[in-house]
Amino acid sequence: MRIVFGLLIVGVALASPIAQDWPVPRTAYPVYRPVYRPVASNSTVSSIPSNKTALVTDAISSCSSTWMTISDVTIGGGTDHRTGFTTAVSKFCDMANGSTVQSQDYLSMATEVFLNSGKDPSKYGLLGYVYFEIHNKLSSSHTVDATSCKKYLGTLSEVGGQCYGTTNGDTKGGTYQVGTNGVSYHALGNSVPPKQNALNKLLSTTVLAAQSVNKGSSAPLNPWPLDSLNSVLPTPCHSHNDYDRDIPVFEALSAGCIGMEADVWLFAGDLVLGHILPTPGRTFQAQYVNPLKTIIDHNGGSVYKSRPSQTLVLLVDFKTSDAGTLDAVVTALEPLRQAGYLSRLEGGVLVKRAVTVVASGSAPFDRINNGDGIPDRDVFYDANLGALGGSTYTSQNSYVASADFQDAVGEAKTAILTSAQMDTIANHVSQAHEKGLVARYWNLPGEYLWEPLEALGVDLLNADDLSNTARVPRLQ
Numbered sequence: 001m002r003i004v005f006g007l008l009i010v011g012v013a014l015a016s017p018i019a020q021d022w023p024v025p026r027t028a029y030p031v032y033r034p035v036y037r038p039v040a041s042n043s044t045v046s047s048i049p050s051n052k053t054a055l056v057t058d059a060i061s062s063c064s065s066t067w068m069t070i071s072d073v074t075i076g077g078g079t080d081h082r083t084g085f086t087t088a089v090s091k092f093c094d095m096a097n098g099s100t101v102q103s104q105d106y107l108s109m110a111t112e113v114f115l116n117s118g119k120d121p122s123k124y125g126l127l128g129y130v131y132f133e134i135h136n137k138l139s140s141s142h143t144v145d146a147t148s149c150k151k152y153l154g155t156l157s158e159v160g161g162q163c164y165g166t167t168n169g170d171t172k173g174g175t176y177q178v179g180t181n182g183v184s185y186h187a188l189g190n191s192v193p194p195k196q197n198a199l200n201k202l203l204s205t206t207v208l209a210a211q212s213v214n215k216g217s218s219a220p221l222n223p224w225p226l227d228s229l230n231s232v233l234p235t236p237c238h239s240h241n242d243y244d245r246d247i248p249v250f251e252a253l254s255a256g257c258i259g260m261e262a263d264v265w266l267f268a269g270d271l272v273l274g275h276i277l278p279t280p281g282r283t284f285q286a287q288y289v290n291p292l293k294t295i296i297d298h299n300g301g302s303v304y305k306s307r308p309s310q311t312l313v314l315l316v317d318f319k320t321s322d323a324g325t326l327d328a329v330v331t332a333l334e335p336l337r338q339a340g341y342l343s344r345l346e347g348g349v350l351v352k353r354a355v356t357v358v359a360s361g362s363a364p365f366d367r368i369n370n371g372d373g374i375p376d377r378d379v380f381y382d383a384n385l386g387a388l389g390g391s392t393y394t395s396q397n398s399y400v401a402s403a404d405f406q407d408a409v410g411e412a413k414t415a416i417l418t419s420a421q422m423d424t425i426a427n428h429v430s431q432a433h434e435k436g437l438v439a440r441y442w443n444l445p446g447e448y449l450w451e452p453l454e455a456l457g458v459d460l461l462n463a464d465d466l467s468n469t470a471r472v473p474r475l476q
């Protein structure tokens, strides 16, 4: 890992003497591509279909495509609980009970549901939303009755029915048509909340539309669904390859990850995100610092409301090595620093707070070790897990120790490690823990290694497919 970085730093320095020019693509960098996308990205921009429903009478007129678990589900090997479709339907119908929907009008609400992507929901899935909408196409008004509402929407999850998934007990949701071109009851899964103020609130007169998420410069989500995260329990995952995610902070926190990773470039004076190349305008501050500040404010000082003592590792992977990168990171962190949310070194002792910033990649160890340009000593180093002997790395300069799994441990085509590999890992972990550091491997051959790694004491499990983290036990 270090050799690779060394060569790359030299390569970038030679080819790119002007620090703020477009950096040279680092093709030698090992790009680990996730096997799955968390949720089909176009399912995040769909909205409730209009009245383009077939002329069926008192029956399902269409199914949607985003799978939701029907029953409430126990995840994390029995350590966590997520809401299914039936609970969401009851919530909506009970709230809507007695409401009058005028002719041509709508009554809508979105609420939390577990999206299992058509897989075993006890092992695979992420927090998402189901959008409910009652669309009255009659010339007279329609009064919602909770019992009928549950019956109509419940048809969408009926065992053996059109929208039901036999293998995993899930539903695609869809539309139930009351009468002939009369009243439509819609229920559609989505990975993000709606634009409208309809999250766990009834809203009339408008069609729900999903918040648009993109990899550009706009705010990740607005409004931010803060309360949706209230009951999420943290689990030892580290959200890796964040540049691939539309809404990195939200996705990582909705999975309960205690680590997340931002690849940053100093580009044209801005600290921007990107992996192979920077994405101009997509700033570290807008995508990470500001949302985290909002969340921690909301929770009264912690990232996870359910576990206030849990610090979040914000791993900042430096893609540019000039001194300005560290300065820009220190500056961008100012809102979190001002609020007292950053772990820091005080009198030579680590004082943990909501967020622990760890600098990786081309970050300058010496400056971090000396606190040079980091007056509050609130940036720590990502030590080399494979080289913890000696006195270089300590809990005063580092917080995480990482290594490339395949370099440091070797190949592993299945979850069965050789005893030599287990010894290597156990050694790395005990060295890290003796120094008070958190152990992590990157470039895992597969997420099937999480269980053996966790059993050997590895603290952060690198996750590319966050839906997979549903199977990982929550922290107790």
Ligand SMILES: *[C@@H]1O[C@H](CO)[C@@H](O)[C@H](O)[C@H]1NC(C)=O
Binding pocket: 040, 042, 065
């Ligand atoms: C989603 O988008 C991809 C790429 O744009 C496309 O190939 C695919 O068919 C879309 N899926 C759905 C369900 O619309």
Ligand SMILES: *[C@@H]1O[C@H](CO)[C@@H](O)[C@H](O)[C@H]1NC(C)=O
Binding pocket: 050, 051, 052
């Ligand atoms: C809904 O249906 C009505 C009558 O069938 C039609 O006039 C109207 O244009 C439709 N609206 C949309 C948005 O398709």
Ligand SMILES: *[C@@H]1O[C@H](CO)[C@@H](O)[C@H](O)[C@H]1NC(C)=O
Binding pocket: 094, 097, 098, 145, 146, 147
């Ligand atoms: C719905 O409201 C009616 C009165 O409008 C009430 O009689 C009924 O019990 C309510 N149903 C539920 C499930 O709350």
